[in-house]
Amino acid sequence: MSDKRDLPGRPSPEQFAAYSDGELGPADRAAVDEWLLDHPADRAEVGAARQLARLMEATAAADPGEAAWAGVLERIAAAPPTPARRPKRPHRWIALAVVAAAGLAAAAVVLALLPRPPVEPLHVASDDDIEIISMDGGDVRALVVGQPPMHGAFVLASAGDVTVNDTGHDVEVVVPADQSSPMIVWPQEPPPDKE
Numbered sequence: 001m002s003d004k005r006d007l008p009g010r011p012s013p014e015q016f017a018a019y020s021d022g023e024l025g026p027a028d029r030a031a032v033d034e035w036l037l038d039h040p041a042d043r044a045e046v047g048a049a050r051q052l053a054r055l056m057e058a059t060a061a062a063d064p065g066e067a068a069w070a071g072v073l074e075r076i077a078a079a080p081p082t083p084a085r086r087p088k089r090p091h092r093w094i095a096l097a098v099v100a101a102a103g104l105a106a107a108a109v110v111l112a113l114l115p116r117p118p119v120e121p122l123h124v125a126s127d128d129d130i131e132i133i134s135m136d137g138g139d140v141r142a143l144v145v146g147q148p149p150m151h152g153a154f155v156l157a158s159a160g161d162v163t164v165n166d167t168g169h170d171v172e173v174v175v176p177a178d179q180s181s182p183m184i185v186w187p188q189e190p191p192p193d194k195e
Contacts, residue, residue: 009035010035010039010042011031011032011035015028015032016032016042016045016046016049017049019032019046020046020049020050020053021053124145125145125146126145127145127146127147129145130145130146130147131146132146132147132148132149133149134149135148135149
């Protein structure tokens with residue numbers, strides 16, 4: 001939906017006001033006259049503006065005469081000079097608020113600098129009271145109390161502790177380059193269960 005003020009060729013509100021007041025030149029006045037012939041809504045608005053201007057002229061207050069203005073000027077000249085005003089001082093409560101804020105800030109600094117007594121931890125459980133059965137190795141650093149189930153590297157069995165007899169399958173024994181103990185490598189398929 002478009003506004004009627006957006007119509008192409010429509011005079012501006014300022015041109016309508018100047019038309020109503022009779023302030024347009026002949027060429028502009030002819031253009032507005034031509035527009036108003038084809039647009040009755042705008043013609044009604046111009047008529048209402050002219051009627052309002054006539055009512056304002058009819059009800060305007062009378063101008064004071066020359067004598068009235070002369071009397072006002074005489075009274076102004078005869079009045080005693082007003083004393084210069086002293087600059088306003090801030091209200092007392094503003095000064096009190098500033099002093100109170102400074103006192104609170106100083107108290108906060110003093111409290112922050114006072115030594116505090118050492119805080120001893122509250123013992124809820126000791127290492128002997130807690131038994132951790134299993135945990136992820138990455139969580140060891142997060143322990144507050146208790147010991148991880150196993151500390152460091154450990155060996156389940158060394159090569160001398162294990163004897164491999166006949167398994168009925170081909171088994172390879174491999175010694176990794178970075179370790180001295182051999183590893184047993186089973187073939188790709190797991191061995192069948194023996195009954």
